[in-house]
Amino acid sequence: MASYQQDTRMDLDQSPIETLNELRKQCPPDLQEYLNTFEDIYDRKLWHQLTIKIEEFFSIPASGPFQVPLFQHFISDWENKMNKLKLVTLGLSVVKQFEDRNQALAFLTSLVDKVDTPDTRDAYVHAVMETAYIKLMLNDFEGTKESIDKCEKILDKFDSVETVIHASFYRVAAEYYKAKANFPEFYKNALLYLACINLDDLTPVEKTNRAYDLAISALMGETIYNFGELLMHPILDDLSGTPHEWLRNLLFAYNAGDLKKFEMLSVNFIQLQFLQENIVFLRQKICLMSLIEAVFQRSSDNRTISFTSICSVTLLPPEEVEYLIMKALALKLIRGSIDQVKEEVMVTWVQPRVLDLVQIDGMRQRLQEWDENVKKTAIIVENETPELFIQ
Structure with missing residues (x-):
């Protein structure tokens, strides 16, 4: 976060017009015209037009050092006339100017209070979630989770809401679950976040980082056995041409239950120590997915599978096959029954999947x-x- 200039701090007793006059002395020439316009529209009490002009001003990078005093000593005078969601949006631009996270938290907390009304619950959720993000940066995990739970209950009651609200919720929730190493919840919320935004709004580095995090969570998630949604998402293509392209290839190998390709790509685990440390789990996961794929490829009237057939597709020794089937049943990847005498399993249901083109x-x-x-x-x-x- 960039800090705002010391000389842009205003006297608390200044009037809105005095604030504009003071800022006009400090602004570069290309920004002074905006301040003249603000004063003119303010005098005419055209609040909607003034809001639009303020948004335009805030979108200019050079306005950063002047946003805090403008918000605190000018906008605050007529903020009750402004759309509350726009007020929060402007406040989120202002908070980026604070270098100290505790100051940023205090600013956003006051913003939350301003929009905490029955008629502005959407703006309230937006402000609370962004406040939760600052709490997360300050390692206040309990406060962050409390905000997530509170906002989730509010969102559940909405019939419809601006996508920016959902995007804020899912982004912060994903960051929280990432910090807690809760891979399944991160995976779910990160994908929902991407569904709420335009990917072109992310920088190439952000795209690559999100693709990497999603790939890792898909591999490490103990309950994630269907990668189809991620494999079909364009975000994954941002791993192509990077040192982590092998992760993308590994996900396709998992989705196809391709054990040979898994063994070939697993040599890369040495690059990521936590994958190397979980090699037993990752190998069991590919075996389970090869079992699911073998069941899926069969017609519904041909789903009695011998242990020998399972050995051939999972490359497991015979004594480990029954445990693998029991694991698949426990995870509810399949339903059916085991005939230990005949050494076969009758599958009556297989987990629904998002399918790739093959x-x-x-x-x-x-x-x-x-x-x-x-x-x-x-x-x-x-x-x-x-x-x-x-x-």
Whole structure:
């Protein structure tokens, strides 16, 4: 955060016009015209037009050093005439000028109080979540989580809300769960955040970092066994051409249950110590996903699978197959029953998946086979019982 200039601090007793006059002396020429316009619109009490002009002024990087005094000694005089969501948006620009996070927290806390009314719950959520982010930066995890829980309850009651509100909620929630190493919750909230924004608004570095974090959470999440949504998301392409491109390839290997490709790419784990330390879990996860893929590729009337077949697709020794199946059942990746005598498992359900193009093509082929079987059956029935088909 950049700090604002010392000489832009104003006397608390200054009037709004006196504030503008003082700032005019300090602003560069290209910004002075804005201050003249502010005074003119303020005198005419055109609050909506004044808000628009303030937003335009704040969008200019050079205005940074003047935003704090303008907000505290000019905007504060007529803020009750302003749309509260716009007030929060301007406040979030101002808070970037504070170098001290405790000062930033105090500023945002006062902003929260200004929009804490029954008619401005959307602006309130936005302000509370951004305040929670500062708390997170100050390692106040309890305060951050309390804000997340409070805002989640409010959002659940909304029929509709500006996307910027949801984006703020999911971004801060994702950062909280990242700090707590809660991979499944981070994965969910990070993807929801991306669904609320225009990816072009992120810098290339931000895109790459988010793609990296999502890839790691997908791998490390104990309950994440379907990467389809991430694999189809354009954010993942930002790993291409980077030192972490192998993570993207690894996710595709997991999604396909490709153990051979996993073994080939796992040599890169040495680059990331936490992956190397969790190699046993990661290998078990690829085995589970190879089992899911093997079940998924079978037709619904051919889902009794022998332990021997599972050995061949998971590359596990026979004595570990039953444990793998029990793990899949416990995680609710599949439903069914195990016949220990016959050494086979009958699968009645497999976890729904977001499919990639190859898997969609496989489903298309199975549907074509099913259609052909139905037609053959109809022909047999017609030949065997022609009396049923007499018009």
